[in-house]
Amino acid sequence: MKKTIVLLLLVFGLQSCKDFTKETSNPENAKITDISIYNLPSKWTTQNGQNIELKNLKGNVLVMVMIYTSCKAACPKLVADMRDIESKLDKKTKNKVKLVLVSIDPVTDTPKRLKSFAIENKMNQDPWLFLRSTEDNTREFAALLAVNYKQISPMDFSHSNIISVFNTKGELIYQQEGLGVNNDQTINKINEEASKI
Numbered sequence: 001m002k003k004t005i006v007l008l009l010l011v012f013g014l015q016s017c018k019d020f021t022k023e024t025s026n027p028e029n030a031k032i033t034d035i036s037i038y039n040l041p042s043k044w045t046t047q048n049g050q051n052i053e054l055k056n057l058k059g060n061v062l063v064m065v066m067i068y069t070s071c072k073a074a075c076p077k078l079v080a081d082m083r084d085i086e087s088k089l090d091k092k093t094k095n096k097v098k099l100v101l102v103s104i105d106p107v108t109d110t111p112k113r114l115k116s117f118a119i120e121n122k123m124n125q126d127p128w129l130f131l132r133s134t135e136d137n138t139r140e141f142a143a144l145l146a147v148n149y150k151q152i153s154p155m156d157f158s159h160s161n162i163i164s165v166f167n168t169k170g171e172l173i174y175q176q177e178g179l180g181v182n183n184d185q186t187i188n189k190i191n192e193e194a195s196k197i
Contacts, residue, residue, distance in 0.1 A: 033169060033171060038054055038055035038057075039170075040053075040054055040140065042137035043133065044137070045132050045133065047111055047114035047115040047124065048115065049115075052131075057100070057170075058170060060098045061166065061167060061168060061190055061193045061194050062164075062166040062170070063097060063098070063100065063166075064102060064145070064163070065078050065100075065102070065162070066101075066147045066162075067102075068103055068105035068108065068157055069109050069113055070155050074161050074179060077161075079101070079121060081179065082099055082163065083123075085163070085183055085187065085190070086099055086127070086128075089191070092194075097127050097190060097194060099129065100129045100130075100131060101130050102132075103132040104138055104149045105157065106133060106135060114130040115130075144172075146160070146175075147159065147162050162175050163186065165186060165189050168193065173189060173193065
């Protein structure tokens with residue numbers, strides 16, 4: 001009887017250690033902190049018409065920028081900056097990263113329009129993802145990223161030029177501000193976070 005109890009305690013103890021290791025080593029099982037974007041209950045739609053929540057992206061390093069597809073000034077440069085970041089990531093890192101473009105113009109940027117834009121720019125495959133939501137959800141998300149934007153005509157917005165990096169728990173860890181700036185620090189942050197996965 002005593003041996004059975006000891007054996008059961010040993011098996012239970014090993015199982016507990018196994019579960020703890022799984023919980024801490026797998027980023028998808030990591031606890032969400034108060035400062036995580038994964039706390040946002042907002043719903044988003046991808047360029048493929050799939051409805052998701054931000055927490056569906058958990059476990060990836062996220063590199064996010066807010067743009068609108070009809071933009072002729074800053075956004076093409078932001079897209080070029082994102083493409084430049086992608087080109088500098090090695091294959092191993094790229095598999096752990098999502099490059100996310102979030103529309104600030106959900107009226108114009110329907111899933112169909114986002115899909116066309118993604119195809120036109122050869123960004124319709126992993127690790128690229130385009131998202132749109134309601135105006136309220138978009139404003140709330142922009143506020144978390146300290147991205148300011150304002151509609152100045154029916155098809156034109158003025159907006160901040162910020163690329164944000166989030167760790168696997170959805171916590172903001174770095175921001176690159178400006179157009180065509182040196183992105184070495186951004187790449188280092190992405191690689192550093194990806195190496196933890």
